[in-house]
Amino acid sequence: KLGMTCKKDVSFGDWYSEVIVHGEMIEYYTVSGCYILMPSAVGVWELLKGFFDGEMRRLKAQPYYFPLFVTESALQKEKDHIDGFAPEVAWVTKSGDSDLEAPIAIRPTSETIMYPYFSKWIRSYRDLPFRCYQWCNVVRWEFSDPTPFIRSREFLWQEGHSAFATREEADEEVLQVLELYRRIYEEFLAVPVIKGRKSEMEKFAGGLYTTSVEAFVPNTGRGIQAATSHCLGQNFADMFGIKFEDDRGSRSNVWQNSWGYSTRSIGVMVMTHGDDKGLVMPPRVAPLQVIVIPVLYYKDADMMAALKEACESAVHTLSQSWIRAEFDDRENHNPGWKYSHWEMKGVPLRIEIGPRDLANKLVRMVRRDNGVKVDVPVANLVEEVRVLLDGIQENLFRAAKERRDACIRVIHTWDEFIAALNDKRLILAPWCDEEEVEKDVKARTKGEGELGAAKTLCTPFDQPELPDGTLCFASGKPAKTWSFWGRSY
Numbered sequence: 418k419l420g421m422t423c424k425k426d427v428s429f430g431d432w433y434s435e436v437i438v439h440g441e442m443i444e445y446y447t448v449s450g451c452y453i454l455m456p457s458a459v460g461v462w463e464l465l466k467g468f469f470d471g472e473m474r475r476l477k478a479q480p481y482y483f484p485l486f487v488t489e490s491a492l493q494k495e496k497d498h499i500d501g502f503a504p505e506v507a508w509v510t511k512s513g514d515s516d517l518e519a520p521i522a523i524r525p526t527s528e529t530i531m532y533p534y535f536s537k538w539i540r541s542y543r544d545l546p547f548r549c550y551q552w553c554n555v556v557r558w559e560f561s562d563p564t565p566f567i568r569s570r571e572f573l574w575q576e577g578h579s580a581f582a583t584r585e586e587a588d589e590e591v592l593q594v595l596e597l598y599r600r601i602y603e604e605f606l607a608v609p610v611i612k613g614r615k616s617e618m619e620k621f622a623g624g625l626y627t628t629s630v631e632a633f634v635p636n637t638g639r640g641i642q643a644a645t646s647h648c649l650g651q652n653f654a655d656m657f658g659i660k661f662e663d664d665r666g667s668r669s670n671v672w673q674n675s676w677g678y679s680t681r682s683i684g685v686m687v688m689t690h691g692d693d694k695g696l697v698m699p700p701r702v703a704p705l706q707v708i709v710i711p712v713l714y715y716k717d718a719d720m721m722a723a724l725k726e727a728c729e730s731a732v733h734t735l736s737q738s739w740i741r742a743e744f745d746d747r748e749n750h751n752p753g754w755k756y757s758h759w760e761m762k763g764v765p766l767r768i769e770i771g772p773r774d775l776a777n778k779l780v781r782m783v784r785r786d787n788g789v790k791v792d793v794p795v796a797n798l799v800e801e802v803r804v805l806l807d808g809i810q811e812n813l814f815r816a817a818k819e820r821r822d823a824c825i826r827v828i829h830t831w832d833e834f835i836a837a838l839n840d841k842r843l844i845l846a847p848w849c850d851e852e853e854v855e856k857d858v859k860a861r862t863k864g865e866g867e868l869g870a871a872k873t874l875c876t877p878f879d880q881p882e883l884p885d886g887t888l889c890f891a892s893g894k895p896a897k898t899w900s901f902w903g904r905s906y
């Protein structure tokens with residue numbers, strides 16, 4: 418396979434498609450909007466799952482697996498929550514060449530599949546707090562432009578659903594899970610995110626309020642919802658009859674939350690860190706952290722054998738210390754080809770071993786994030802690799818945060834808002850917090866190019882000072898809050 422040809426800062430869309438194919442994360446598929454996830458992508462997902470499952474045990478959430486299918490009547494149960502989404506629901510209408518009695522929907526999310534059983538399982542306050550989560554695929558037959566990982570008709574996610582006796586417990590868990598999602602992005606994927614609350618218009622219609630972590634793609638100037646944590650209030654308990662008897666014998670509706678993040682997170686990581694040489698994998702989610710390559714430019718069987726032995730022993734030593742390392746011993750490719758191959762796959766650290774290194778008991782380590790080379794004594798191999806991998810992880814996050822922060826523009830007037838929007842900025846603006854104004858901003862910015870209208874991304878928990886008399890940038894009414902606005906995926 419040839420090297421990369423697209424440039425990230427020149428044609429981002431083409432670059433993204435090329436980098437995920439050349440990095441062997443995605444293979445395009447015959448059904449539009451569906452993609453094959455290759456080992457590099459599944460490897461990242463599995464590492465994230467490992468962290469998250471550990472945190473679920475600490476949260477005392479239990480793993481379940483609910484069916485893929487839901488009857489039409491069950492799906493329609495919570496009317497207003499489904500209405501807006503109905504066009505995205507995929508239906509099974511036949512088996513073989515005979516029609517089904519009644520069409521069956523494929524889960525786009527699992528509230529209506531799970532909650533009839535929560536009603537059966539939750540009877541007493543002793544059954545609370547109830548916390549369940551599942552890793553599964555969901556199908557949403559969307560029609561806006563499909564983008565691998567970012568927007569696909571089938572995707573993998575983790576969805577959590579919990580129930581409590583009191584609102585306070587629910588409110589607390591919403592933020593505990595949101596913090597988990599921040600850690601997934603900032604500590605593993607090295608992607609900076611902003612925690613905040615969704616507006617009434619952007620929240621999950623079936624719930625009480627929605628919180629989210631929001632990412633931003635500087636190259637396109639678009640925000641992207643990275644994960645959500647909803648408080649559902651007692652709406653679904655009302656609909657599905659999920660009640661508990663308290664210790665005085667009275668029955669009340671439970672308070673519920675639901676939360677989720679998906680394989681979209683992998684796409685955000687690629688967009689954030691990838692460069693013109695290919696993927697750049699943050700070490701904590703890199704399926705392969707170190708690739709070891711023998712370097713010999715002349716034919717010498719004995720030397721090659723000695724180099725191979727040194728490479729194998731390096732890989733063995735690293736693996737013993739739980740570092741994910743491999744030896745590229747292929748003889749049908751030269752070192753140069755291997756360097757660009759593993760750079761395309763985003764492997765964070767390359768170790769080269771040549772005759773001189775062998776003689777001096779050194780190895781050469783090359784970082785994928787900044788290309789810096791360093792010669793290290795074989796004796797310090799594990800320690801040095803650990804230090805470098807940690808350094809790469811931190812450097813990737815710091816650099817991504819700098820790039821994201823450089824995109825933030827604080828504005829006060831409509832003209833400044835439009836200028837910032839056209840400048841592909843992440844906009845922080847004083848807002849009167851009225852839905853009519855939010856709709857008006859959407860209407861007034863729809864025409865701006867094919868990128869779509871501006872919308873609220875979130876109202877950040879971390880609120881800057883809002884001096885009295887500050888006016889809403891769009892309505893001129895007294896501002897009530899600072900909110901992030903922008904175009905989005």
Ligand SMILES: O=C1CCCN[C@@H]1CCCn1cnc2ccccc2c1=O
Binds near residue numbers: 498506528675
């Ligand atoms: O975000 C989450 C986190 C995980 C659990 N579900 C909530 C809310 C999902 C909202 N939603 C999103 N798309 C949909 C598409 C079709 C039908 C229903 C829906 C739908 O309810």
